[in-house]
Amino acid sequence: RxxxxxxxxxxxxxxxxxxxxxxxxxxxxxxxxxxxxxxxxxxxxxxxxxxxxxxxxxxxxxxxxxxxxDHKSVSELALKLLDTQLRDLATILLAEDRLRYTLxxxxxxxxxxxxxxxxxxxxxxxxxxxxxxxxxxxxxxxxxxxxxxxxxxxxxxxxFSVGLLRLERITWQSPCEILQKISQYEAVHPVRNWTDLKRRVGPYRRCYAFTHAAMPGEPLVVLHVALTEDISDNIQSIVREFATLDSDEDVNKINSAIFYSISSTQAGLQGVELGNVLIKRVVRELQSEFPVMAQFSSLSPIPGFSAWLQGLLSQCRKEGRAFDLLSEEEWKEIQHATDSTPGTPTVDSLRKLLSSNEWMRSERLCGVLEPVLMRLCAWYLYGEKRRGYALNPVANFHLQNGATMWRLNWHADTSPRGVANSCGIMVNYRYFLNETSKNSARYLQNKVIAASDQVLGFVSQFQKASKL
Amino acid sequence: RxxxxxxxxxxxxxxxxxxxxxxxxxxxxxxxxxxxxxxxxxxxxxxxxxxxxxxxxxxxxxxxxxxxxDHKSVSELALKLLDTQLRDLATILLAEDRLRYTLxxxxxxxxxxxxxxxxxxxxxxxxxxxxxxxxxxxxxxxxxxxxxxxxxxxxxxxxFSVGLLRLERITWQSPCEILQKISQYEAVHPVRNWTDLKRRVGPYRRCYAFTHAAMPGEPLVVLHVALTEDISDNIQSIVREFATLDSDEDVNKINSAIFYSISSTQAGLQGVELGNVLIKRVVRELQSEFPVMAQFSSLSPIPGFSAWLQGLLSQCRKEGRAFDLLSEEEWKEIQHATDSTPGTPTVDSLRKLLSSNEWMRSERLCGVLEPVLMRLCAWYLYGEKRRGYALNPVANFHLQNGATMWRLNWHADTSPRGVANSCGIMVNYRYFLNETSKNSARYLQNKVIAASDQVLGFVSQFQKASKL
Amino acid sequence: RxxxxxxxxxxxxxxxxxxxxxxxxxxxxxxxxxxxxxxxxxxxxxxxxxxxxxxxxxxxxxxxxxxxxDHKSVSELALKLLDTQLRDLATILLAEDRLRYTLxxxxxxxxxxxxxxxxxxxxxxxxxxxxxxxxxxxxxxxxxxxxxxxxxxxxxxxxFSVGLLRLERITWQSPCEILQKISQYEAVHPVRNWTDLKRRVGPYRRCYAFTHAAMPGEPLVVLHVALTEDISDNIQSIVREFATLDSDEDVNKINSAIFYSISSTQAGLQGVELGNVLIKRVVRELQSEFPVMAQFSSLSPIPGFSAWLQGLLSQCRKEGRAFDLLSEEEWKEIQHATDSTPGTPTVDSLRKLLSSNEWMRSERLCGVLEPVLMRLCAWYLYGEKRRGYALNPVANFHLQNGATMWRLNWHADTSPRGVANSCGIMVNYRYFLNETSKNSARYLQNKVIAASDQVLGFVSQFQKASKL
Amino acid sequence: RxxxxxxxxxxxxxxxxxxxxxxxxxxxxxxxxxxxxxxxxxxxxxxxxxxxxxxxxxxxxxxxxxxxxDHKSVSELALKLLDTQLRDLATILLAEDRLRYTLxxxxxxxxxxxxxxxxxxxxxxxxxxxxxxxxxxxxxxxxxxxxxxxxxxxxxxxxFSVGLLRLERITWQSPCEILQKISQYEAVHPVRNWTDLKRRVGPYRRCYAFTHAAMPGEPLVVLHVALTEDISDNIQSIVREFATLDSDEDVNKINSAIFYSISSTQAGLQGVELGNVLIKRVVRELQSEFPVMAQFSSLSPIPGFSAWLQGLLSQCRKEGRAFDLLSEEEWKEIQHATDSTPGTPTVDSLRKLLSSNEWMRSERLCGVLEPVLMRLCAWYLYGEKRRGYALNPVANFHLQNGATMWRLNWHADTSPRGVANSCGIMVNYRYFLNETSKNSARYLQNKVIAASDQVLGFVSQFQKASKL
Known part of the structure; x- marks a missing residue:
């Protein structure tokens, strides 16, 4: 036209x-x-x-x-405003309003x-x-x-203020168009096919999205929830298990809500916080559906941990400070377990080891690496900062929302992607509902991270082991 | 709580x-x-x-x-902004942004x-x-x-920008709650009972409202439309005629859409223009329903005409300028028709006459008054201004929307209310769709009123008759 | 066409x-x-x-x-069928099927x-x-x-089998068209105006209807329910009380569901039982909304009681058996209370008295009449039969559904209509959910009426008092 | 439970x-x-x-x-009915009603x-x-x-009478559950994946289904329609072409509605005719959407043609009547084209040829076979009967609906399935709306097939060529 x-x-x-x-x-x-x-x-x-x-x-x-x-007008009005400072309030307010308008x-x-x-x-x-x-x-x-x-x-x-957002529960009855988008937008644990998708909106699962009156049919932020007995310690049982696909939900088996994926879909809405509000709304929704539900927690990925670790190892090697990270015994065990060619520095062996996901298949290696990786990961999440806030963006998101860094889980995501990103480790950020406001304020204002004893234990192990 | x-x-x-x-x-x-x-x-x-x-x-x-x-901060930042005027643009922009924020x-x-x-x-x-x-x-x-x-x-x-508004057609199938509100909000031609209401949402009628996602079930502005053969010249045939209540619409009898009532329901949204947008949306809606419909017009009340006229007469009498308004013959005819007690100035007789609606029942009086009132009314609508725009708020509304002041109608609202407000006169503001943009701009920017020959004829009669 | x-x-x-x-x-x-x-x-x-x-x-x-x-074909095929009786079953079945088809x-x-x-x-x-x-x-x-x-x-x-019916809850959000019909169809306690109607679909009330896919927008049978603390003993508190119109329901005050009106709307569906199924569905619906609700009861009119009573009195007078109905003392008290002109037989005074609703205003008359009318009414409901089933159609309806004749209520409907129909008496048919099947079967098969001690007490008083 | x-x-x-x-x-x-x-x-x-x-x-x-x-009761009542034959009608009717009930x-x-x-x-x-x-x-x-x-x-x-069925248009906005079923039920041209499915409910396509109030979410019979310029002569352009997937429909390019697939989904509804009613409803729906649409036609498979042809060839060979089917020249051409080993009877070569879909790739073979297969196919559709009606079930379905056997299309379904079933031939049954009632009646009552000149031409060629 x-x-x-x-x-x-x-x-x-x-x-x-x-x-x-x-x-x-x-x-x-x-x-x-x-x-x-x-x-x-x-x-x-x-x-x-x-x-x-x-x-x-x-x-x-x-x-x-x-x-x-119009910069010229602005500076003129700024000057005029300064001239009015000794006059009556009405004049000042008018000058301010003109300035505001011109800006x-x-x-x-x-x-x-x-x-x-x-x-x-x-x-x-x-x-x-x-x-x-x-x-x-x-x-x-x-x-x-x-x-x-x-x-x-x-x-x-x-x-996109909340009063204009609409919470929608997505089910297998929802329009195909929306489900297709949900599938495409899922960034955390990619949807492999329509059966997989059907699972994620089926029994023992909930999928919620915010939509907006001005963008109908477009989910803005999507939250996937698993309803479980206990707080899940691995993602396989959530996205790989299809046993319950056709079963009816047994309310007695539902004690926990696990947020296992949250995805924003609109790059253009960066900084317009929707995810945190969605989590809050969903908690309310679930509480009204399951009045006795008491446990709310994420099961979250740890993007960036492996990369950070490789960087750390590389740097330590350069600076000859490998013993700051692992104890002598630990290095020895790794050496044994990897049968590393004599002459190769063990740090290199370790780096190489971690760059593929072979080690996951060796029980021995897993045994050796678990304590090491868990305490390093705890430090990565808890101790590494950017402008005072958690470096890891997922951690930062949940901590802002007032969650507690609750539990690191070993062998929690054994998919190639999970191993490559975070050595298979995942973390639960737990929402203790009557502490989230306080936690959120303390984190945002004082940069204090709420963490469980398990996490703090790993952190303190790390601090003792290393002299970092 | x-x-x-x-x-x-x-x-x-x-x-x-x-x-x-x-x-x-x-x-x-x-x-x-x-x-x-x-x-x-x-x-x-x-x-x-x-x-x-x-x-x-x-x-x-x-x-x-x-x-x-915080006025102090504002003036400090205004000062700072002035100090940056010679620096680079990035610095200026930042200073402006800070100032804007502080305002x-x-x-x-x-x-x-x-x-x-x-x-x-x-x-x-x-x-x-x-x-x-x-x-x-x-x-x-x-x-x-x-x-x-x-x-x-x-x-x-x-x-309340338009992207967030939803156009709803209100019918007898709409929720009772909404229809009750429509009934309560109708300010122009009050709804008398539920049959009356049913009529206004039934065949040969349309009722549209804007609603907003954040205020569900609450119509914000309501437009009533009658679908007629010709452009209606009186309101009785629209709100008092029930013959068609159960009939089916005959598309061949529908050539015109008459906007006979538009009501804003939220006092708090004053200045947030919804009515004009609603009219535009409704025109589009009707065009898609009736592709050949060619005539769009309001049938509008003229609130304030009687009061203005009384004021004018009173003033003229005080200033002894009664002949500026009516010709000698006209005054004579009125004297005859009213049998006014000798000694009473005819102006007073006329004022008294117009203060009740008795005169409507006398054919003779009507005959005498019609030309007088029509040209005075035309002047009231066309010539009386406030800050350059039409004094009459309904006129101002439709002229802003780009309508043409098209036809004054005698005996158009014979209800007590109609006679009391505007001597029973109503006016059509007609929407010529390919002129509305131009008209609107000319009115808003240059204060030019688009008017038909009939209206301009009355205006010129008035100007000739009076020396006002 | x-x-x-x-x-x-x-x-x-x-x-x-x-x-x-x-x-x-x-x-x-x-x-x-x-x-x-x-x-x-x-x-x-x-x-x-x-x-x-x-x-x-x-x-x-x-x-x-x-x-x-085609009677001729039928009789031919009937003959043929008789001829096949000694042949194989396939032949007989075929002959039967032909006969069935021809019928x-x-x-x-x-x-x-x-x-x-x-x-x-x-x-x-x-x-x-x-x-x-x-x-x-x-x-x-x-x-x-x-x-x-x-x-x-x-x-x-x-x-109109149940699988094709849809239960709809009617609220103030329902289409006006449906609410208008609900209002028109209400036969038991006529709806006086729209506020009255709003009350009946508002807080502490439920209104349900069956609709059918082939007759959209047409309620087939409508049930009005009041949610109360105790089982209501009068209708005024249900249809005349507007205090709660804008309040929120307090779940803790809801222990009973009172079915106070059920109306079939389609004369043509006589004999196609919908009302009983509707009550059962509504009970289920209410149980799921109020899991602890324990009391379900009707509050029912007794159409025909007054007419029956007048007939009875008239007949007794004719047969000179007035003392079979009331004791000597009772007649005396009535004589006193009515100040009946000497010479007028008291039976006639009583008949006249009951033919208007004046007596309701006299405390003394009410005191005298209460025991008499209550036991007569109990007998009317419990003892008067038609082909072995309760003569009163409302009683018959609820007894078929398995309800118990639970409580007669004095001064339960003081409207002119209520007094004229049943001397202001109403009755609760109570639904004890785990007895309804049994009661229904016993009533339908053996014509046994389930009744409470109160009702049986009145009945036995009646039997003692009268020699009927 | x-x-x-x-x-x-x-x-x-x-x-x-x-x-x-x-x-x-x-x-x-x-x-x-x-x-x-x-x-x-x-x-x-x-x-x-x-x-x-x-x-x-x-x-x-x-x-x-x-x-x-109860056969005994039936025969007793049949006897009783015969006894009443000389009595009044009321008695006869009652006896009939009893008999009917007992049956x-x-x-x-x-x-x-x-x-x-x-x-x-x-x-x-x-x-x-x-x-x-x-x-x-x-x-x-x-x-x-x-x-x-x-x-x-x-x-x-x-x-499942039509008054209780609901026509639903299926789009990409429909619930996933329904679309998944549509995909599973599609028997004629299997859906390969979700993009394929999206195509079939996207622009230039329509998909309609009947659902029933008592079986919500369950499509009973599904009709797929393509909106085209001309009557389609092949299925590839309908189910394999994705160019228009995201385009908007251009109404000016839509002159024809092609029913290219109709599937019943409920085996248990055999004999309860839904498909024909669906086609009629869809025609009405399309006419209201596209008032000038004039061409309605199926593009139908011919299941059973290949099997029938193989049987025919085999039989002819046995009976030595191969020349009854093909002319000498035709046999010769086939011999040449197939390079059949000397000694092999050409009939066998032909049968072998047709049992795979190799021949489709040879332009020469196609040229030789086209006239032969087209006239044989026309005969199969038009001339082969079962109890007087068309043997081919798809033909029988459309002829019952009043369609005309309009055009055989060569190379119309080149998928392996299409070649295997019907040598790639498909047929249009065309719906001339003002002839369907007449055609349907003539077919059902007199077994007369309405066919176009093209089809009749092939049939007559067949009859001339063969002495069958």
Missing amino acids: YSTHSRGGVSGMEEILSRVVAPLPSYETRDKSPPPPETNSLEFMYFYKSLDKEDKLCFLTKLSQDFGV TPRYKQLFSHISRVEGGVKFLVDLRADVLEIISSKASDSPHIRDLNGALKSLLSEW | YSTHSRGGVSGMEEILSRVVAPLPSYETRDKSPPPPETNSLEFMYFYKSLDKEDKLCFLTKLSQDFGV TPRYKQLFSHISRVEGGVKFLVDLRADVLEIISSKASDSPHIRDLNGALKSLLSEW | YSTHSRGGVSGMEEILSRVVAPLPSYETRDKSPPPPETNSLEFMYFYKSLDKEDKLCFLTKLSQDFGV TPRYKQLFSHISRVEGGVKFLVDLRADVLEIISSKASDSPHIRDLNGALKSLLSEW | YSTHSRGGVSGMEEILSRVVAPLPSYETRDKSPPPPETNSLEFMYFYKSLDKEDKLCFLTKLSQDFGV TPRYKQLFSHISRVEGGVKFLVDLRADVLEIISSKASDSPHIRDLNGALKSLLSEW
């Missing part, structure tokens, strides 16, 4: 932008201005979608630079209008995904792009 | 506010701060609802004064959190209704209250 | 019938015959609906007489086809209502009409 | 049956009898499902023999009760599937079993 925009690259962009992005009305007439015609928004969307990656960068750069804030980027208005047309909100979510990709890939270091990102995030935060 | 707040008036308020309205996090930690517990929002809502009107005013005044913007009133955060709990959005809509009531009743002239209103309006505008 | 059937009365009917009611295919080709075109069914329906009452009778008589069973009335096929078109099932339900009306009004005593009724009933019984 | 039925085979069965299958009430009390408790039905269902195949046969034999009709098998009552419990209807559908299996596998030749089948069929016919 929007005829050929073949009016050559940059000038075409400029033409579109100057036509479509309306100037900010004057402060006085801001409530009197007619909204621009809907076709403006549609044209912008259509044009943007037709661009390739490179042109998008160029276009967004233009948009953010030339259609943002609105021109493109923010456009985004508001876009949000009103069909598919507009989804378009903006995807637009922000592009902006984030530009920033993280360092394709641009323009501060304007960063401002654009901020404006988008603040709008999306308003629209 | 929220135990007795009997901690005595003002100090109780202060205690609540200081506990519940969290301070703005520092700019650096703004993304790292945990949201306050939901119970804060619930406690605020519960407390506010328990207050009586006077205490609400006191409470809102406190909230707006003590939990708004956020503390209570705005609270409102965002409230919007997330169940019933929160509706609470804020109602809260704003209270604020508007305070402002319009002049219960307070605090500039802070005005700021509070501005902050609420901007939040509500985001949440 | 089906053009003017002005082809004059009877011959027009005959023409239609012979064209539309297809002959029964031969036994051999019965599975090979194409169904007649749908237009046949539509034409029949259209024609029938256009007839007035008298013509309907004529038409149905023709249909039942001339398009029923199918021709019109039964037509009805099957009608059931397949839109609105067809509803048409047949209404058709049967007409047939029943003909029979009960003795407009015809044709045995063919009775056969027609039998055939319709057997078809309707199949279609 | 229904405790161990380990009471040993036959005696256990007898015990259950005599307890659960209630005797027919006497004619007089037939409306007065309480229904047996629901647990009877549940116990019967539970018991039957627990039996293995052999025991089911034994059980059903007992049920049908010992709980059918009801006892088990029919049981089935009615079973239909009322949850899952009961589905149970009976499956029970009848077992009965049909017993009959067709000749596991029993008991005439009682045949009677049982008849009784079940007549009940199911009532319950």
